[in-house]
Structure formats: structure tokens, C-alpha cells
Amino acid sequence: MEQLTDLFAELNRLVLAPVIDRFFGIFDLNGRFGLLFLCISYAVAYGLFRYRKHQSLTEARSFWQFIGGSRVNFHRSALLDYRYYFVRVILKLTLVLPVVALVDPFILGSGDYIQFFTNLWGARPELGQNMGLAMLYGLGVFLVRDFKHYWVHRAFHSRWLWEFHKVHHSAPVMVPVTASRIHFVEKIVERLASVVCIGLYAGIFWYLCGGEISRYTLFGVTYLVFIFNALAANLRHSHVWLSFGPVLERVLNSPAQHQIHHSDAPRHFNKNFGTNLSIWDWMFGTLYTTTSTPEPIRFGTGARDAERYLTVYSLIVTPFVELARKFNRTRMPKPSQPTAEG
Helix, strand or coil: CHHHHHHHHHHHHHHHHHHHHHHHHHHCCCCCCCHHHHHHHHHHHHHHHHHHHHCCCCCCCCHHHHCCHHHHHCCHHHHHHHHHHHHHHHHHHHHHHHHHHHHHHHCCCHHHHHHHHHHHHCCCCCCCCCHHHHHHHHHHHHHHHHHHHHHHHHHCCCCCCHHHHHHHHCCCCCCHHHHHCCCHHHHHHHHHHHHHHHHHHHHHHHHHHCCCCCCCEECCEEHHHHHHHCCCHHHCCCCCCCCCCCCHHHCECCHHHHHHHCECCHHHCCCCCCCCECHHHHHCCCCCCCCCCCCCCCECCCHHHHHHCCCHHHHHHHHHHHHHHHHHHHHCCCCCCCCCCC
């Protein structure tokens, strides 16, 4: 009886409690899927619908049709995204966090960098806490995270990592929670990259300030993350075209730009890797800007993939199968070329 009780307790810890917390996460502002950010995004979408309806720029007869209607929001792929949104929190607890915890002790933290620079150049005078430093630190964290995400994202479009990122791109329709269709291997790499980059940045910043500086937050969320989540971020994974125009899009990533990134048209391949900022795409030659006129886009990675990635199991396992096949193909001896005498 005691073993059964322990089993139920462990099941509750690993499955039930995380799923329940995930559901109530819509009332939390520490993520893009908070109810406030969803409401803001769809309020912007409604404003676009009214404007385009008034200008006769849309054939949608209702707002529901404008955001995709049943063909998008109840598509098999969208229904999978809704399920995977809850499954991913279980994967996080059972796979992502344990791997990160195993590797983390071997990665230098902010304290290590502070000690290193202190030994090298001596201790710095403490500047103390003030709003300016807190906001500057928060800006730096935001820029480092965004820069890190650009390069991690770009790396996962390379040959050997693409199969994991393909899980995200395989969606033939997009709804806000499609942003959560990320393979756990990609999340592990993202987490470890964040630990390295933020640890280095915080260590340098705190050393220069002579001590740890707290972040300036809004409602418990880093203020720049809050601001960018409020800029209709949930429309990035949607069928609602919202362009910021070719000038502003050199700096800020618009929902239309991310939709271009998900396009299966060759002219859109390997464009717009940025998350919040487009400046990295501008700097490194991967920028694609848009206009207010929607471009015809088809999402996904082809009809064959759309049929293969329709279960939670396939989202998790298929990348490993495809990677093994790709590895085996590279190891197969090439057929000998016939000679002139042969």
C-alpha cells in the first residue's frame, strides 16, 4: 500500500501537477501565452480585421474567418499543438532539466567570472543599487538572450540539427501555441547556451558594478520581455499578416517576418532567424523585410512531412530516426565509378 501511495505521489509530481500548472499558466505573465498577451494580440488582429474590412482588403466575412476559422484553429496540426503544449512540460521535468543539471556544474557561472576578474584586476568599488543600473542590466540580458537565440536558431537550420528543428517547422498551420512545438533536444541546447551566455554577461557586469545588480521588472517579468510580448507576439505563429514595414523591420521582428521564416517557398529559406529583434538578421545577411500587402505563404516542410508529424510520439521520436538514417547514408560506401576499360 505504501509503494502504491509513493507511485501516485511521483505520478502527481511528474505529470498531474505540471500539467495543471501549465493550464493555469495562462494567468501568469512570465510567458508569451499569458492571457493578457493573448488578448492584446487578438485585439490587434481585430483592429486589422476592421481596417481591412473597411478598405475591402480581406475576403473574410467574420473575425473568426480572419484568424483562420475552423480550418486553422481545429486543424489536426493545431490540435496536436494544443496537446503537445501540455506534454512538453512533462518532457521538461523528465528530460530537459535533468540533462541541464548534469552539465551545469561544468559550466562557469557569474560568480566564477567575478572571482576571475577580481583575482586578475582586483576588487571593484560597489556602485550600489539604482534604477539606471537595473534597467541597463535588464537591457543587456535581453540583448544577450536575443543574440544567443539568433545563433542557436540558425545552428538548428544546419544539416545535423535540422531534424530536431524540423519538428517546429512541420506545422502546416500555425496557432499561437505552435511556438511551443519545440523538440526537447533543442530546448536543452537553448538552456545550456543561456547558462553560458548569461553567466558570462552577468559576471562581467556585476564585476564592473562591484556587486550583484537586480533586474528592473514589470509585474515580475523583465521589462523588455514584457514589452515585446505585448507587441502582438502571439501573431507570429498565426495566419494574421502584421507587417511593421521595411524600415522598422530592420530592427524589430514583426509577425509577418516570422511567418516568412515558416514559409516553404525557396525564396524564404533561411531568413529571419531573430526572435524579438531583426537587427541580427540585418547584420548577418539573413534579413527579409515585408510590407502591409500580405504575401501568399504556405507553411510547413512539404505534404509528406505534414502526414508524418501528426502525433506526439512522432514529434519526439522522428528526429532521432531521421538523424540515424542520415548518418547511415553518410557512412555507406559510394558505388565505384566504371572505368573506360570496363
